Amino acid sequence: MRKVxxxxxxxxxxxxxxxxLDELLLEPSLTxxxxxxLSEKDLDLLYxxxxxxxxxxxxxxxxxxxxxxxxxxxxxxxxENGPAAGASAIKDAFIAIKSGLFDLVLVAxxxxxxxxxxxxxxxxxxxxxxxxxxxxxxxxxxLGAMLARLYMKQYGVTSEDLAMIAVKNHKNALNNxxxxxxxxxxxxxxxxxxEMEKINPMVADPLRRFDISPISDGGAAVVLAELEVAKKxxxxxxxxxxxxxxxxxxxxxxxxxxxxxxxVKEASKQAFKMSGISPDQIDVAELHDAFTILELVESEDAxxxxxxxxxxxxxxxxxxxxxxxxxxxxxxxxxRGHPLGATGLSxxxxxxxxxxxEARGRQVPGATYGFSVNLxxxxxxxxxxxxxxxx
Amino acid sequence: xxPISYWRNRRSYTALMGSRCRACGAEYFPPVRVCRKCKxxxxxxxxxxxxxxxxxxxxxxxxxxxxxxxxPVYLGLIELxxxxxxxSTLADVSESELNEGAPVSMVIRRWTxxxxxxxxxxxxxxxxxxxxxxx
Ligand SMILES: [Zn+2]
Numbered sequence: 050m051r052k053v054x055x056x057x058x059x060x061x062x063x064x065x066x067x068x069x070l071d072e073l074l075l076e077p078s079l080t081x082x083x084x085x086x087l088s089e090k091d092l093d094l095l096y097x098x099x100x101x102x103x104x105x106x107x108x109x110x111x112x113x114x115x116x117x118x119x120x121x122x123x124x125x126x127x128x129e130n131g132p133a134a135g136a137s138a139i140k141d142a143f144i145a146i147k148s149g150l151f152d153l154v155l156v157a158x159x160x161x162x163x164x165x166x167x168x169x170x171x172x173x174x175x176x177x178x179x180x181x182x183x184x185x186x187x188x189x190x191x192l193g194a195m196l197a198r199l200y201m202k203q204y205g206v207t208s209e210d211l212a213m214i215a216v217k218n219h220k221n222a223l224n225n226x227x228x229x230x231x232x233x234x235x236x237x238x239x240x241x242x243x244e245m246e247k248i249n250p251m252v253a254d255p256l257r258r259f260d261i262s263p264i265s266d267g268g269a270a271v272v273l274a275e276l277e278v279a280k281k282x283x284x285x286x287x288x289x290x291x292x293x294x295x296x297x298x299x300x301x302x303x304x305x306x307x308x309x310x311x312x313v314k315e316a317s318k319q320a321f322k323m324s325g326i327s328p329d330q331i332d333v334a335e336l337h338d339a340f341t342i343l344e345l346v347e348s349e350d351a352x353x354x355x356x357x358x359x360x361x362x363x364x365x366x367x368x369x370x371x372x373x374x375x376x377x378x379x380x381x382x383x384x385r386g387h388p389l390g391a392t393g394l395s396x397x398x399x400x401x402x403x404x405x406x407e408a409r410g411r412q413v414p415g416a417t418y419g420f421s422v423n424l425x426x427x428x429x430x431x432x433x434x435x436x437x438x439x440x
Numbered sequence: 441x442x443p444i445s446y447w448r449n450r451r452s453y454t455a456l457m458g459s460r461c462r463a464c465g466a467e468y469f470p471p472v473r474v475c476r477k478c479k480x481x482x483x484x485x486x487x488x489x490x491x492x493x494x495x496x497x498x499x500x501x502x503x504x505x506x507x508x509x510x511x512p513v514y515l516g517l518i519e520l521x522x523x524x525x526x527x528s529t530l531a532d533v534s535e536s537e538l539n540e541g542a543p544v545s546m547v548i549r550r551w552t553x554x555x556x557x558x559x560x561x562x563x564x565x566x567x568x569x570x571x572x573x574x575x
Contacts, residue, residue, distance in 0.1 A: 168505040185565075192527070254498050
């Protein structure tokens with residue numbers, strides 16, 4: 050049975066950058082190819098993950114563009130699955146290699162966002178909602194806010210609990226030179242200071258600024274290879290042990306229990322089944338914390354904690370580095386940043402660094418298994434991946 | 441941006457026109473072509489009741505660009521009296537009456553307008569019932 054491994058994996062620094070979308074795809078691709086000890090001509094296929102290239106930068110056919118810039122004439126597609134494009138593209142590369150048709154596949158993802166006003170970005174992002182919700186004025190944060198209000202009431206979760214997630218992710222990002230926001234924050238300055246309304250205003254009650262991931266530019270790239278091929282190039286392959294993907298109703302209002310993200314449950318169940326391991330074997334996880342509340346809910350729905358108990362794990366520090374399950378060691382979407390099409394790839398890049406022992410100041414000692422979940426839409430599409438350190 | 445299908449589907453937006461599965465009786469808003477529950481395609485139009493209760497809500501102070509003039513936008517997750525749910529803007533809000541379980545009714549209001557053409561789009565919003573507001 051063919052296995053799929055990761056060779057080079059890298060990202061640009063995320064943040065407000067001067068590079069354009071083409072450079073955000075090209076730069077990490079060149080680095081990933083070089084660090085794989087490959088050259089462009091070795092590639093069999095490439096996938097791009099990107100959500101809003103046409104809307105924000107007036108550029109589509111990104112696959113062709115990158116192939117051209119790399120000087121190759123191989124098959125190339127852009128994968129769009131909202132902000133889960135990155136994990137979807139990895140999934141497609143995995144399938145392409147697994148099928149036996151291709152041995153070496155490049156996945157590059159990027160988004161250029163910070164040149165546009167926040168309300169314009171909010172509108173474009175809201176295009177992935179159900180039309181009746183969007184036409185009623187709903188945005189992603191407003192749906193996150195309603196989920197948060199229901200969840201907090203049901204399980205006794207406080208604004209302090211949510212702030213603790215932001216504080217943890219900011220703390221992790223301080224040790225990640227690639228992160229967008231590298232600023233220490235405390236629960237006290239987010240919720241109990243005189244400056245609270247200025248630095249942390251309400252965006253969609255009960256979610257404040259620091260409950261919501263920033264708008265970022267960034268790119269990331271990953272080279273995948275059939276395992277036996279990969280072994281020719283590296284002593285440290287990281288294997289993809291499994292993936293899962295599931296959808297749920299496009300509209301939040303159609304979900305029987307709005308606080309359950311069933312797509313995450315189903316995608317994660319599939320990924321664990323394919324990899325033959327259980328959630329308690331995972332050493333490090335990258336979750337899709339577009340909003341702090343989502344980190345809580347996903348950590349339960351992915352199978353790590355019982356429903357309604359994740360906030361207790363946060364209070365005990367179990368999701369910090371050194372705890373039972375370190376979550377978002379990279380800083381997560383909250384602090385690493387969230388350039389939509391690059392996000393899923395940057396989760397994989399962080400896991401690869403962790404599993405190779407290259408995560409420096411934020412290293413989880415001896416990490417063997419890594420898990421990621423990448424959300425497309427408001428919980429309507431989820432892709433879970435399980436990675437393993439090569440033996 | 442309001443999609444062009446607004447005009448084809450406007451009865452959904454102005455009269456809460458949804459659908460009902462003739463095979464199993466399940467009701468839907470917005471209308472569906474295939475029943476989510478029994479997968480039947482035997483579906484008929486069905487107007488939704490215009491009354492319901494507020495399950496939860498939020499006050500959105502950073503709306504999408506096209507709703508910017510309406511800031512803040514109050515949104516509610518509403519359960520209609522037939523059990524069908526929807527997300528709707530809340531109209532004429534006084535914050536003290538925003539409570540889970542508050543009875544709400546549909547009203548027709550301006551949703552948004554198109555800049556250059558000036559076309560105004562109307563649709564449903566929900567409003568906390570007057571009797572509840574006074575109590
Ligand atoms: Zn039916």
